[in-house]
Amino acid sequence: MPETGAPTRVLDPIARQQRRRHALYGWMLLAPALTLLTLFAFLPTAATFWASLHSRGTARRPSVFNGVENYLDLIHDPTFWTVVGNNLLYAGVTIPLSIALALVMALWADARLPLRGFVRGAYFTPTILPMIAAANLWLFFYTPGLGVIDSFTGLFGLPPVNWLGQPQTALWAIIVVTVWKEAGFFMIFYLAALQTIPPDLKEAAQVEGAGRLTYLRRVLLPLLMPTTAFIFINALINSVKLIDHLFILTKGGPDNATKLVLYWIWEMAFSYFDPAHATALTVLVLLVLGAVAVFQFTIVEKRIHYR
């Protein structure tokens, strides 16, 4: 940003020289980070866009420019709509569910309970496990006939269910693992926010005769709004990013019932060797993430004004 007073006053040569040196130092300090960002963020983004406009090359037929054909192929592919639908359901369920659970957990982890350290630790534990390990642990729950869930329901005479093997239940089984993994992480942010709320507020509410639910709805939730917005953005990004467990639990099956967008990108690029369509799909994801970024920057802006 140009300094506001600069145009009205003539700078003496020494000040000008110092300013130039200042700028030079700034750029030098930034150079290493900018180099890597260029190599692994800016160039790949541009290359992704460029590649998405070219056909899939083969040994015989090299890839040629084909405009939006890859995008049209995607739109006409029923799998595309299945995958988008899956991801929307995945986001639509995991985001509100993990945020609500995180809030409940934070309220409990903040309350004066016996064994509070254990409770906090237990909620937070899934956060530090790799998603691959988490998937292995849950495999144990979902195994048909033998798994923990079926052993339990078997006690009541219910038949075994192949939770991961049938399209009606598989995505829900995946969703449960995701919520389990991320709720404890989001709890931490609520916990931090709760600790900044003065205890007099609660006492005042009690004196006024407000019940717990009223206090939660009228006092806590509005005060936690900025935290909720922050967690919401994180959960939104996670609903694109968190796909590691698919590699263990379902590999996108049965019949594409659990295939999510990023998993499909990986599959197209590295199993079917079709970078043309993989990059077209990547561009669509980047557009969505870009929209999220714009949304976030306006919210952050609002928060700053609020303060």
Place this chain on the structure above:
Amino acid sequence: MTAHASRHPIRWSEALDAVGAWLLALVWIAPLLFAAWASLHPPGQALDFSLASPLTFENYRAAWAAAPWLTYTLNTLLLVTFTLVGQLILCTLAGYAFARFRFPGREALFVLVLLQLFILPEVLIVENYAMVSRLALLDSIAGMGLPYVASAFGIFLLRQAFKSVPLELEEAARVEGCSWLGVLWRVYVPASRPVYLAYALVSVATHWNNFLWPLIVTNSADTRPLTVGLSLFGAPESGVNISIISAATLMVVAPLMIAFLIFQRQFIQAFLRAGIR
């Protein structure tokens, strides 16, 4: 309403809260507990949950013998160290530039950096793979770590930390003859130590657990980190049973888990501090 009457319902709700909190906590660690149980019992009896079945460490022995875990662990340690050291150096320099230097284009550049919080390396796998291949870094620790080194989150965090350091401290150091880099090293870095600790913990936990990108970049046991090794191990084609998978899974999560139990308070504090923007 008398004080006596109003106290009773509160105590009731407190008891309910405690029971609810404990139940949820139990449900939350149940997957780990079941895996621990299965890993300590013979495969046939893993899911009986009868206290009569004998304890055994055979599953751990079998899991340990079935894959080069020591190499995987070493690779994970190298990956985590490489990434963290790179991040600390680059993000310190960049954060310093954004916090204390004025130059044309600074604001625009900062927005570009922030944009990387959303343009995740995970999403750019196709072209990042091409880039790593062009740089001849496939199947190497550097190839796994480099895309994460210029971390937008780290730059943002350190810029905030440096901005909150009082300018008088810098001027005092300057009077004593410190250079630009000397000021950074003697004033800004020590003043931001808690932020460094928080960022380091978050970074280590993230990259210890990262899977998709290492899976894509590696193709030999010599470079594979623990997560990729574990995913191959657990594959149904490999024909290992659930007791051995449980044992392997617990072995893989054990180091971070033990560190977490020891440093639980610092760990949660670190996440808290890193999360506040």
